[in-house]
Amino acid sequence: MTMAYTDERQPAQGRRDAEATKAAIVRAARYLLARHAHGDITLKAVADRAGVSPPLILKYFGNKDALFSGVMNFEADVDALLDAPLQDLGRHMVRSVLTGQAERGVDPILRIVFAPLHGAQGDILRANFRTQVSERLAARLTGDDAGLRAELAVGLLLGLGVMYGIARGPHVRAAGIDDVVDRYGPAVQAQLDPSAP
Amino acid sequence: MTMAYTDERQPAQGRRDAEATKAAIVRAARYLLARHAHGDITLKAVADRAGVSPPLILKYFGNKDALFSGVMNFEADVDALLDAPLQDLGRHMVRSVLTGQAERGVDPILRIVFAPLHGAQGDILRANFRTQVSERLAARLTGDDAGLRAELAVGLLLGLGVMYGIARGPHVRAAGIDDVVDRYGPAVQAQLDPSAP
Numbered sequence: 001m002t003m004a005y006t007d008e009r010q011p012a013q014g015r016r017d018a019e020a021t022k023a024a025i026v027r028a029a030r031y032l033l034a035r036h037a038h039g040d041i042t043l044k045a046v047a048d049r050a051g052v053s054p055p056l057i058l059k060y061f062g063n064k065d066a067l068f069s070g071v072m073n074f075e076a077d078v079d080a081l082l083d084a085p086l087q088d089l090g091r092h093m094v095r096s097v098l099t100g101q102a103e104r105g106v107d108p109i110l111r112i113v114f115a116p117l118h119g120a121q122g123d124i125l126r127a128n129f130r131t132q133v134s135e136r137l138a139a140r141l142t143g144d145d146a147g148l149r150a151e152l153a154v155g156l157l158l159g160l161g162v163m164y165g166i167a168r169g170p171h172v173r174a175a176g177i178d179d180v181v182d183r184y185g186p187a188v189q190a191q192l193d194p195s196a197p
Numbered sequence: 198m199t200m201a202y203t204d205e206r207q208p209a210q211g212r213r214d215a216e217a218t219k220a221a222i223v224r225a226a227r228y229l230l231a232r233h234a235h236g237d238i239t240l241k242a243v244a245d246r247a248g249v250s251p252p253l254i255l256k257y258f259g260n261k262d263a264l265f266s267g268v269m270n271f272e273a274d275v276d277a278l279l280d281a282p283l284q285d286l287g288r289h290m291v292r293s294v295l296t297g298q299a300e301r302g303v304d305p306i307l308r309i310v311f312a313p314l315h316g317a318q319g320d321i322l323r324a325n326f327r328t329q330v331s332e333r334l335a336a337r338l339t340g341d342d343a344g345l346r347a348e349l350a351v352g353l354l355l356g357l358g359v360m361y362g363i364a365r366g367p368h369v370r371a372a373g374i375d376d377v378v379d380r381y382g383p384a385v386q387a388q389l390d391p392s393a394p
Contacts, residue, residue, distance in 0.1 A: 034313050035234065035313055035314055036234065037232065037233065112359065112363060112364045113310045113359055113363055115363055115364070116231050116232055116363060117232055117233075117314070126364060126365055129364050130364070130366070130367070134364075134366060134368075145368075147367075147368040148368040148369060148372050148376075148377075148380075149380075150368075151360055151366035151368045151369045152357075152360070152369065152377070152380060152381055154360060154364075154366075155356040155357050155359065155360035155361075155366070155369070155381075156353060156356050156384070157356065158355070158356040158359045158360060158364070159352040159353050159354065159355040159356020159357065159359065160349075160352050160356065162309065162310055162352065162355045162356065162359065163348055163349070163351060163352035163355060164352075166309060166310055166312055166313060167309045167312070167323060167326050167327070167331075167351075167355070168323055169327070169331060169348035169351075169352070170327070170344075171331075171342075171344040171345040171347075171348045172345060172348045172349065172352070175345050179345075180345075180349070183345075183346075183349060183388070184349055184352075186387075187353070187384035187387065190383075190384065191380070
């Protein structure tokens with residue numbers, strides 16, 4: 001029994017290490033993609049920042065473009081962002097942005113702002129953003145102009161992320177998350193459900 | 198009389214040419230500062246993009262850092278952004294962002310999103326943004342938590358600018374400006390004047 005337990009635990013530990021390493025590589029790629037043009041970022045720069053070897057990145061991700069296209073994908077982040085019933089979705093999305101920013105220094109959608117750095121890759125980022133974020137939210141909405149209302153709601157979330165994570169507004173960073181959700185959530189909800197009070 | 202007229206006109210024409218050239222140089226600097234790290238931008242790159250010679254930039258702006266610090270200043274843009282009575286300010290600011298984006302491809306405050314590109318210069322940009330944009334708006338507000346409400350209102354405007362100018366949301370770009378002002382202005386006004394209906 002002890003042996004079996006150990007045998008099971010070791011591969012699990014190895015999987016956890018591999019997942020942690022992959023996450024460190026993705027974090028390094030995100031950091032660099034927010035600061036440098038796509039074409040100026042070397043595999044070595046990503047490896048140095050992640051504290052791993054370049055061959056390990058190739059082992060996990062295949063090549064640099066495959067790593068970057070993963071970072072330029074919003075699907076996994078948007079699953080969590082949209083995981084609430086429609087009547088609570090405005091507050092839930094605001095809270096998701098704030099908790100990501102405050103607790104982990106990440107934002108589910110804010111990396112779209114770096115599209116201008118990346119030339120043609122920036123257009124891929126924009127297309128992914130449209131289909132994976134705005135249109136996916138629009139598909140949840142009923143009523144007229146769902147596409148426009150979804151873009152405005154997403155714009156509201158982007159603005160909060162810029163103010164918190166990039167402009168680093170001291171008041172919004174010092175405020176309690178519940179307070180900001182109470183103040184900002186209704187504006188998002190009003191786009192999602194214009195008929196609500 | 199004709200002579201006097203010509204004498205007066207020539208300097209005026211010269212001043213107009215100089216202003217147009219300076220504006221082209223500032224546009225070139227803004228373009229490059231949205232795509233490259235501050236330290237990677239050469240005077241020659243700005244000159245090439247503006248269609249002028251590097252010495253002409255030095256003549257007008259002194260040096261590259263003086264040119265860039267002008268671009269990293271929000272004061273002139275914010276004069277126009279805030280030029281409305283408080284009860285109309287939300288709609289006015291939304292309209293300012295939309296008309297700048299739609300008619301001139303510029304935004305009064307959006308360049309704050311490129312702060313992460315610019316290292317220590319990014320902190321200057323953030324400090325300018327705080328004093329020249331958020332705090333200046335906060336000084337217009339009455340009631341509790343004016344600093345926080347101003348940051349949230351500015352965040353709303355930033356988000357609209359990101360959606361329009363960077364993510365290039367097709368619905369918000371296709372919508373009429375009046376329509377977007379009607380939909381988005383009340384969210385901004387609610388931060389400025391929470392007691393209003």
